[in-house]
Amino acid sequence: MTNPLLLAKPVPAPEWSVAEWLNADGPVGLADLRGRVVVLHAFQMLCPGCVLHGVPQTTKLFQFFDPRDVAVIGIHTVFEHHAVMNAEALRVFLHEFRVKVPVGIDVAGDDRIPQTMRRYEMRGTPSLLLIDRAGMLRAHKMGQVEDLAVGAAIQQLIDEPAP
Amino acid sequence: MTNPLLLAKPVPAPEWSVAEWLNADGPVGLADLRGRVVVLHAFQMLCPGCVLHGVPQTTKLFQFFDPRDVAVIGIHTVFEHHAVMNAEALRVFLHEFRVKVPVGIDVAGDDRIPQTMRRYEMRGTPSLLLIDRAGMLRAHKMGQVEDLAVGAAIQQLIDEPAP
Amino acid sequence: MTNPLLLAKPVPAPEWSVAEWLNADGPVGLADLRGRVVVLHAFQMLCPGCVLHGVPQTTKLFQFFDPRDVAVIGIHTVFEHHAVMNAEALRVFLHEFRVKVPVGIDVAGDDRIPQTMRRYEMRGTPSLLLIDRAGMLRAHKMGQVEDLAVGAAIQQLIDEPAP
Amino acid sequence: MTNPLLLAKPVPAPEWSVAEWLNADGPVGLADLRGRVVVLHAFQMLCPGCVLHGVPQTTKLFQFFDPRDVAVIGIHTVFEHHAVMNAEALRVFLHEFRVKVPVGIDVAGDDRIPQTMRRYEMRGTPSLLLIDRAGMLRAHKMGQVEDLAVGAAIQQLIDEPAP
Numbered sequence: 001m002t003n004p005l006l007l008a009k010p011v012p013a014p015e016w017s018v019a020e021w022l023n024a025d026g027p028v029g030l031a032d033l034r035g036r037v038v039v040l041h042a043f044q045m046l047c048p049g050c051v052l053h054g055v056p057q058t059t060k061l062f063q064f065f066d067p068r069d070v071a072v073i074g075i076h077t078v079f080e081h082h083a084v085m086n087a088e089a090l091r092v093f094l095h096e097f098r099v100k101v102p103v104g105i106d107v108a109g110d111d112r113i114p115q116t117m118r119r120y121e122m123r124g125t126p127s128l129l130l131i132d133r134a135g136m137l138r139a140h141k142m143g144q145v146e147d148l149a150v151g152a153a154i155q156q157l158i159d160e161p162a163p
Numbered sequence: 164m165t166n167p168l169l170l171a172k173p174v175p176a177p178e179w180s181v182a183e184w185l186n187a188d189g190p191v192g193l194a195d196l197r198g199r200v201v202v203l204h205a206f207q208m209l210c211p212g213c214v215l216h217g218v219p220q221t222t223k224l225f226q227f228f229d230p231r232d233v234a235v236i237g238i239h240t241v242f243e244h245h246a247v248m249n250a251e252a253l254r255v256f257l258h259e260f261r262v263k264v265p266v267g268i269d270v271a272g273d274d275r276i277p278q279t280m281r282r283y284e285m286r287g288t289p290s291l292l293l294i295d296r297a298g299m300l301r302a303h304k305m306g307q308v309e310d311l312a313v314g315a316a317i318q319q320l321i322d323e324p325a326p
Numbered sequence: 327m328t329n330p331l332l333l334a335k336p337v338p339a340p341e342w343s344v345a346e347w348l349n350a351d352g353p354v355g356l357a358d359l360r361g362r363v364v365v366l367h368a369f370q371m372l373c374p375g376c377v378l379h380g381v382p383q384t385t386k387l388f389q390f391f392d393p394r395d396v397a398v399i400g401i402h403t404v405f406e407h408h409a410v411m412n413a414e415a416l417r418v419f420l421h422e423f424r425v426k427v428p429v430g431i432d433v434a435g436d437d438r439i440p441q442t443m444r445r446y447e448m449r450g451t452p453s454l455l456l457i458d459r460a461g462m463l464r465a466h467k468m469g470q471v472e473d474l475a476v477g478a479a480i481q482q483l484i485d486e487p488a489p
Numbered sequence: 490m491t492n493p494l495l496l497a498k499p500v501p502a503p504e505w506s507v508a509e510w511l512n513a514d515g516p517v518g519l520a521d522l523r524g525r526v527v528v529l530h531a532f533q534m535l536c537p538g539c540v541l542h543g544v545p546q547t548t549k550l551f552q553f554f555d556p557r558d559v560a561v562i563g564i565h566t567v568f569e570h571h572a573v574m575n576a577e578a579l580r581v582f583l584h585e586f587r588v589k590v591p592v593g594i595d596v597a598g599d600d601r602i603p604q605t606m607r608r609y610e611m612r613g614t615p616s617l618l619l620i621d622r623a624g625m626l627r628a629h630k631m632g633q634v635e636d637l638a639v640g641a642a643i644q645q646l647i648d649e650p651a652p
Contacts, residue, residue, distance in 0.1 A: 002555075046252075046259045051214060064637055066491075081255045089209075089247035096209045096244075148553055151640030159648035165392075227474055229328075311390055314477030322485035372578075372585045377540060407581040415535075415573035422535045422570075 005139040005153040013137040016116040018104030037157040038131035039072045045093040054126030074103035077117040168302040168316040176300040179279040181267030200320040201294040202235045208256040217289030237266035240280040331465040331479040339463040342442040344430030363483040364457035368403045371419040380452030400429035403443040494628040494642040502626040505605040507593030526646040527620035531566045534582040543615030551590045563592035566606040
């Protein structure tokens with residue numbers, strides 16, 4: 001059985017660059033999460049597909065999986081309308097939409113594309129990325145993803161033998 | 164038959180105060196709309212009930228009714244987090260969520276409550292208000308409203324004999 | 327304003343033929359309803375579009391409008407699988423899905439198409455028909471219909487001056 | 490991580506008793522499926538929770554998982570209104586609702602409860618049951634179940650080491 005979300009050729013997941021963490025006690029690096037499955041949800045607070053689908057799904061994943069197995073993390077990858085999707089606005093968004101997931105703000109890049117978004121070669125938002133316990137990027141999907149498929153894919157990564 | 168949305172005691176609808184109009188050719192005053200039914204949808208761009216329900220319903224009303232009979236208007240009544248729900252942010256929101264309805268930005272008041280919101284005694288967002296052809300406030304409802312009820316209420320106001 | 331559900335050329339609504347009434351105290355003829363708006367919902371109990379959309383919408387209409395203004399009636403127009411969509415099965419369906427709307431069972435015809443369905447020239451199920459206070463057929467639509475449009479159309483027929 | 494669907498104390502899954510198979514080439518026994526995960530969805534064709542939620546979810550599971558790993562099976566456990574939920578009616582239901590999942594008709598019991606339903610101690614419909622590769626009953630849940638939880642639970646059973 002091959003979950004259609006999973007990449008045929010995993011590659012090492014690059015480290016993310018975060019300017020500021022919200023909903024978190026302190027900085028969270030990818031290396032700190034080695035040994036756990038990582039769900040990385042890249043979004044923009046004024047992107048309709050994120051607000052209506054991606055962010056609520058990320059909250060469901062955050063509530064469902066045991067944090068000892070799965071780290072669910074949002075990353076605010078603003079590539080347009082930077083002035084109005086700033087840290088202060090994001091803080092209000094997370095508060096009003098009751099999002100408790102830790103969210104890192106992607107670091108601005110040399111052009112409109114922020115650094116983590118560039119490094120992961122994301123094509124837009126929302127994007128869902130799964131990283132396995134060994135730090136390999138195993139899924140990378142833009143747009144709406146079915147709960148059934150993402151639930152099964154995450155569980156498969158949880159169940160893999162330790163590297 | 165009494166539509167439960169309609170007020171037992173209509174009162175004259177107060178004029179609104181708008182600092183800036185978006186999606187409009189110029190200022191729109193309540194007096195300019197005399198003779199038409201007015202749907203006034205008060206919202207905030209980061210209020211979940213507005214984004215998920217009120218704004219999409221307002222777009223449906225805007226597309227469904229003949230503009231010669233019904234003027235559908237949004238009013239951005241920001242009463243919290245003023246700094247991040249400013250005109251520039253609202254412009255991005257309307258663009259990204261493809262909202263074509265004319266939207267007026269309520270004028271700041273002496274306290275956190277903007278002037279139109281205060282004058283209409285709105286209790287929060289989203290709020291749906293219906294004004295009849297004679298300028299009387301006929302419905303005023305906070306929260307989620309069924310399409311069936313609002314469609315019937317607007318049609319009833321359309322059908323009333325001219326004042 | 328022309329509601330897109332309303333027919334350009336109304337015709338007198340034919341009387342229906344009903345073999346048995348469920349959820350009703352006795353037979354209900356179209357002539358008995360003169361002076362009221364009539365919502366006629368033609369369905370089959372094993373038609374997915376009926377079960378998922380048409381029947382729940384009919385229940386909403388039945389609960390929303392004042393019965394002094396609007397008579398909401400279902401008609402079970404079985405044109406396929408007659409053996410398993412019989413009166414006994416329909417009774418169970420209405421009970422299990424908690425449908426309280428009066429439902430007439432269309433009388434079998436010479437072929438597979440029952441008499442009322444034939445007389446109204448219905449093309450399938452679900453079909454929504456609106457009849458005005460004067461007994462004229464004003465709307466006839468197969469498939470899914472938006473609550474907003476049907477609410478406004480019914481209200482328009484309620485509001486028309488008595489014939 | 491413990492999926493809340495999974496039972497604390499698995500027990501051997503009893504064999505089912507089927508009077509007739511639909512959507513299947515021939516009889517399917519639980520013993521024939523040893524080595525695969527089994528999803529057993531117990532439903533009645535006129536139970537609203539089944540029609541609106543359980544049956545569509547079962548179809549999604551049937552389409553998503555590889556049949557070499559997971560056997561998805563419906564069982565029609567009629568415990569009320571037996572006369573109208575007979576084999577012929579079920580055949581029409583599956584056809585009209587485009588259900589392709591293999592469905593066994595539970596064998597009538599001494600009372601209203603059919604034999605498989607009795608043997609599995611089901612309390613009603615819809616009921617979702619998961620059986621692991623070794624034939625142990627691992628989940629048994631009545632009512633609506635989230636896609637996320639069921640997707641993860643099935644994947645976990647797929648991933649368990651062979652018994």
